[in-house]
Amino acid sequence: xxxxxxxxxxxxxxxxxxxxxxxxxxxxxxxxxxxxxxxxxxxxxxxxxxxxxxxxxxxxxxxxxxxxxxxxxxxxxxxxxxxxxxxxxxxxxxxxxxxxxxxxxxxxxxxxxxxxxxxxxxxxxxxxxxxxxxxxxxxxxxxxxxxxxxxxxxxxxxxxxxxxxxxxxxxxxxxxxxxxxxxxxxxxxxxxxxxxxxxxxxxxxxxxxxxxxxxxxxxxxxxxxxxxxxxxxxxxxxxxxxxxxxxxxxxxxxxxxxxxxxxxxxxxxxxxxxxxxxxxxxxxxxxxxxxxxxxxxxxxxxxxxxxxxxxxxxxxxxxxxxx
Amino acid sequence: xxxxxxxxxxxxxxxxxxxxxxxxxxxxxxxxxxxxxxxxxxxxxxxxxxxxxxxxxxxxxxxxxxxxxxxxxxxxxxxxxxxxxxxxxxxxxxxxxxxxxxxxxxxxxxxxxxxxxxxxxxxxxxxxxxxxxxxxxxxxxxxxxxxxxxxxxxxxxxxxxxxxxxxxxxxxxxxxxxxxxxxxxxxxxxxxxxxxxxxxxxxxxxxxxxxxxxxxxxxxxxxxxxxxxxxxxxxxxxxxxxxxxxxxxxxxxxxxxxxxxxxxxxxxxxxxxxxxxxxxxxxxxxxxxxxxxxxxxxxxxxxxxxxxxxxxxxxxxxxxxxxxxxxxxxxxxxxxxxxxxxxxxxxxxxxxxxxxxxxxxxxxxxxxxxxxxxxxxxxxxxxxxxxxxxxxxxxxxxxxxxxxxxxxxxxxxxxxxxxxxxxxxxxxxxxxxxxxxxxxxxxxxxxx
Numbered sequence: 001x002x003x004x005x006x007x008x009x010x011x012x013x014x015x016x017x018x019x020x021x022x023x024x025x026x027x028x029x030x031x032x033x034x035x036x037x038x039x040x041x042x043x044x045x046x047x048x049x050x051x052x053x054x055x056x057x058x059x060x061x062x063x064x065x066x067x068x069x070x071x072x073x074x075x076x077x078x079x080x081x082x083x084x085x086x087x088x089x090x091x092x093x094x095x096x097x098x099x100x101x102x103x104x105x106x107x108x109x110x111x112x113x114x115x116x117x118x119x120x121x122x123x124x125x126x127x128x129x130x131x132x133x134x135x136x137x138x139x140x141x142x143x144x145x146x147x148x149x150x151x152x153x154x155x156x157x158x159x160x161x162x163x164x165x166x167x168x169x170x171x172x173x174x175x176x177x178x179x180x181x182x183x184x185x186x187x188x189x190x191x192x193x194x195x196x197x198x199x200x201x202x203x204x205x206x207x208x209x210x211x212x213x214x215x216x217x218x219x220x221x222x223x224x225x226x227x228x229x230x231x232x233x234x235x236x237x238x239x240x241x242x243x244x245x246x247x248x249x250x251x252x253x254x255x256x257x258x259x260x261x262x263x264x265x266x267x268x269x270x271x272x273x274x275x276x277x278x279x280x281x282x283x284x285x286x287x288x289x290x291x292x293x294x295x296x297x298x299x300x301x302x303x304x305x306x307x308x309x310x311x312x313x314x315x316x317x318x319x320x321x322x323x
Numbered sequence: 324x325x326x327x328x329x330x331x332x333x334x335x336x337x338x339x340x341x342x343x344x345x346x347x348x349x350x351x352x353x354x355x356x357x358x359x360x361x362x363x364x365x366x367x368x369x370x371x372x373x374x375x376x377x378x379x380x381x382x383x384x385x386x387x388x389x390x391x392x393x394x395x396x397x398x399x400x401x402x403x404x405x406x407x408x409x410x411x412x413x414x415x416x417x418x419x420x421x422x423x424x425x426x427x428x429x430x431x432x433x434x435x436x437x438x439x440x441x442x443x444x445x446x447x448x449x450x451x452x453x454x455x456x457x458x459x460x461x462x463x464x465x466x467x468x469x470x471x472x473x474x475x476x477x478x479x480x481x482x483x484x485x486x487x488x489x490x491x492x493x494x495x496x497x498x499x500x501x502x503x504x505x506x507x508x509x510x511x512x513x514x515x516x517x518x519x520x521x522x523x524x525x526x527x528x529x530x531x532x533x534x535x536x537x538x539x540x541x542x543x544x545x546x547x548x549x550x551x552x553x554x555x556x557x558x559x560x561x562x563x564x565x566x567x568x569x570x571x572x573x574x575x576x577x578x579x580x581x582x583x584x585x586x587x588x589x590x591x592x593x594x595x596x597x598x599x600x601x602x603x604x605x606x607x608x609x610x611x612x613x614x615x616x617x618x619x620x621x622x623x624x625x626x627x628x629x630x631x632x633x634x635x636x637x638x639x640x641x642x643x644x645x646x647x648x649x650x651x652x653x654x655x656x657x658x659x660x661x662x663x664x665x666x667x668x669x670x671x672x673x674x675x676x677x678x679x680x681x682x683x684x685x686x687x688x689x690x691x692x693x694x695x696x697x698x699x700x701x702x703x704x705x706x707x708x709x710x711x712x713x714x715x716x717x718x719x720x721x722x723x724x725x726x727x728x729x730x731x732x733x734x735x736x737x738x739x740x741x742x743x744x745x746x747x748x749x750x751x752x753x754x755x756x757x758x759x760x761x762x763x764x765x766x767x768x769x770x771x
Contacts (some may be wrong), residue, residue: 003668004654004655004656004657004667004668004670005654005655005656005667006656006667006668006669007667007692007755008667008742008752008754008758009662009663009665009666009667009739009754010662010663010664010741010745010754011656011658011662011663011665011667011683011685011690011692011739012341012494012663012741012745013692013693013744013745014339014340014341014745014748015751016703016746016748017693017748017749017750018696018699018748018749020748021699021701030680034387071696071697074696075471077698113695113697115696115697115699116698116699116700116749117697121683163527172384208702208706249699250700250701250702251699255700255702255705255707255713256702256713263393280653303713304705304711304712304713304731305586305711306584306710306711306712306732306736307571307581307709307710307711307712307736308571308581308582308583308584308585308586308710308736309583309584309711309733309736310583310584321669
């Protein structure tokens, strides 16, 4: 008999691996990718491919340069690429998209140690950096189904802008919002596609429903409280995409149930506060990134109680036990 | 007044969805023919090791005491065959520690010790505990805790509930399953006896709901108006979710009581006994034959004919596997116990011990493990932990040898059930890290 393997228990492993979780996320993002190509034309596909390719390359090169084990195979860089692309307007130059991808992978992810170590969401942070670096290009929206290229495109406002700044008859109906037939970033317009993907992730237990449900519910409730239209608030801007795919990012959201609740409520409040009171029409990216930064603190106050640990007795000052 | 039985189990959260792989549950147990030689280590229980009471060259009868100890937490060891002591040697046990072992060569007669006769009727707790000790009984579920220590409940603690553990949540293992089907009446006899002596009026026979045949069979036998007119013994199906059979989990599932940290079931009024242990106790009271054999599940991808075998304790693993048609392919991993908590052993020359309930031989494919990658903070380990711990943070604290953090994260509460490592998509060696962490903490003088 050859030598036997001696290792610590357990000697059994579940079917889940990092790679197949990421594959599930990619699958879940497919409806949104298809919708973006249908709504915005082939340039959407070009942008998605550009982002994915440059994210893979950035990950590969940075791991090589740092002489660290190669991690391209876990597919997390593909997810980042897709998410970044879905957060860009279709008119954006692919060169800028490449810049965004490098920022996401190299600066936000790899410089902090790679997968699981980044403290903010790479795709969202890259989007924020692009927004601040190229504000005009990043808000150059085209109308849905207007496939013409470049600067000839008819510019349009996103629903959030048109509703709350212009009002008026050009605003899309709720059904149009739900199906995504309106201006906006590639992947954020079609709520239906996002919902299909989100449900898939929940059914496959890749994400728990706590964050998306709480986030959306908090935003809807605040929207109603502020006298806005909750349905339109839910369906417009990046809220759906953010709630299902960004706020649920493992590395940057709390590990525990209670923490996830706090995190999602925070995201909901910040989103609506920015939408209502901020000078920006949209607040999803900032609210999620802000809550990302708070995640370690949230985890400190939301630790699960170990089995059999008695609730800590409040020490009263001058109690006889302390004497 | 008798306590109520809950309608449903209390506990519905935590744990890992481990596949059952119970390939042998339908196969009636077969008895292993007497082996040529047995190796009986003097440590087959938690507690002090025994010292041999026989010498090289002595003739021994089946069931004769060959090792004993004066320590309270210990259990005597009996021979499982008749024959001659050929050697008193030392063997390496699964944990890597050396222990004395008595080697006996069979005379092929399986002659019983003439001094074995049924014990006198047991009247109280002390006598019950004494009987368990004389029988050499240890927790047969796998822990190997001496039964007499458990049964000798301190006077200041009242036991109101007896839980018979037939959950058998480990994959592959069906030894308790077969015990219940083949010896159901014995099980109930044992229960009535312990119930009467400990004056307990609520008995759960706790079984995972993936064993409907056992549930039906035991319900039939337990419906006994003569022995149990008030219906105080009930079969209680539990959700099939690993680690349902872990003591703390089981007590909470049945009674809703949470055993405080560092305490025992007796502290919340419960006594938990493995189904095979209680069944053995009944047969001991009838015959006086001490613990010399054990039903063991032999399975795994490298075994040709998986089955349940009743094995004389001390039989080398190789003999048992040969009885099961030998190896199908070259084994790469040999386990004593189930795949979740079992111990990987170095050789098939090691003997079967009292508390073994399974021997699994895995081929190369099954023995392969995931290459560890970085933690992605998915939180699956946190969801899986039945004890409400945070395995990923424990692992990080172990890496930093941060014993203060280990203490704060309550590393001592971990029972190493393996749910976290099973669920981890990055293949982190969480249980291994936690074991290491416990030793760091012990060395630094902390409480584990």
